[in-house]
Amino acid sequence: MLQQNVKQPLVSVVIPTYNRPDYLKQAIASAVKQTYQNIEIIVSDNCSDESPQAIIESFDDSRIRFWQHPENVGMLSNQMNAFKMARGKYLASLHDDDMWHADFLAKLVPTLEANSNLILAFSDQYIIDGDGNINTIGTEANTRGFNRDILAPGIHTSFIKIGLIDKSIATAAACVIRNGVIDWDSIPQEVGGMWDLYLTYLCCISGYGAYYYPERLTYYRAHELTDTMLSGSKNANAKIRKAQSEIFCYKTFMEDSHLQEFHEYFQAKWLEAHTTLGIGLLRNHQTKAARPYLLQSFKRQKLNIRTLTALIVSFTPQPLANQFFKVSRTA
Incomplete structure (x- = not known):
């Protein structure tokens, strides 16, 4: 094994974590069990209520490096901190509530190693529930939804459409990236939870290519603490x-000359986000703050029922507006 490791490039597995001890243990276990062994595992804890240090120590694996912030620095800063700690030629992000197939790295790293013109390699993924059971229907829908069912396997020298339109590349969950190409300080705080999309953008304009391995090699967990499954004010x-x-x-993408071919798409998504922000603010009873976003969206796109409805609600007396949102949440 020592001789084998000398021939293999080091891969940094990055696991940012916060308050998910049970899931974290499963995530680390899936990294430890990789058949590709020359790795370091970086666990960066965002000041969890209970330190996961005992979990780290339970693996008794010298490849695991642990960092704990003395205070909560936010999701993005925790993620970037872990990336900056990486010493590997390649790195891969693993969510603390997700898992990898044992051959995830073994099936993606060799192609990157064989072709220096590639910046990343990615695969398809399974959708699992909170207990780790595969959601077959959800998995198939996920594959189709991101067009991975029709995506050609192999090398893509240009992947702007794949990455930013189809969003086929799960940069944060099912991807191995060549380290040293991306400047982690160039990812601004404003990207927030969309850091993976912004990272895909930086990869797309890097001049490098991407490689698609058409197997499901990761397990993405959809559970009650996922942002999209929260309810009410949360x-x-x-x-x-x-x-x-x-x-x-999307404003950044609209202004980038590399992406002019897709300007109309990015503008539509930018305006759609204005409507979404307006609706979110309305739900939080911030009517005056919501209205400018809704007006911006309404004025710059064709008639959109979602935007129009939200704009009308913004001029509706608060008790009636509250009733509307109560009905819409249960519809």
């Missing part, structure tokens, strides 16, 4: 955060 706050990040990202 859902409104998640909606606001996501929309703000999208507005920043």
Whole structure:
């Protein structure tokens, strides 16, 4: 094994974590069990209520490096901190509530190693529930939804459409990236939870290519603590955060000369995010703050029922507006 490791490039497995001890243990286990062995595993804890240090020590694996922030620095800063700690020629992000197939790295790294013109390699993924059971229907829908069912296997020298339109590349969950190409300090705080989309953008304009391995090699967990599955005010706050990040990202894409071919698409997504942000603010009873975003979206796109409805609600007396949102949440 020592001789084998000398021939293999080091891969940094990055696991940012916060308050998910049970899932974290499963995530680390899936990294430790990789058949590709020359790895370091970086666990960066965002000041969890209970330190995961005991979990780290339970693996008794010298490849695991642990960092704990003395205070919560936010999701993005925790993620970037872990990336900056990486010493590997390649790196891969593993969510603390997700898992990898044992051959994830073994099936993606060799192609990167054989072709220096590639910046990343990625695969398809399974969708699992909170207990780790595969959601067959959800998995198939996920594959189709991101067009991975029709995506040609192999090398793609240009992957702007694949990465930013179809969003086939799960940069944060099912991807190995060549380290040293991306400047982690160039990812601004404004991208927030959309850092993976922004990272895909940086990879797309890097001049390198991408490689698609058409097997499901990762397990993405959809559970009650996922932003998209939260309810009530938590859902409104998640909606606001996501929309703000999208507005920043799509504005950047609209202004990039490399992406002019897709300007119309990015503008539509930018305006859609304005509507989403407006609705989130309305749900939080921030009517005056919501209205400018809704007006911006309404004025710059064709008639959109979602935007029009939200704009009308913004001029509706608060008790009636509250009733509308109560009905819409249960519809």
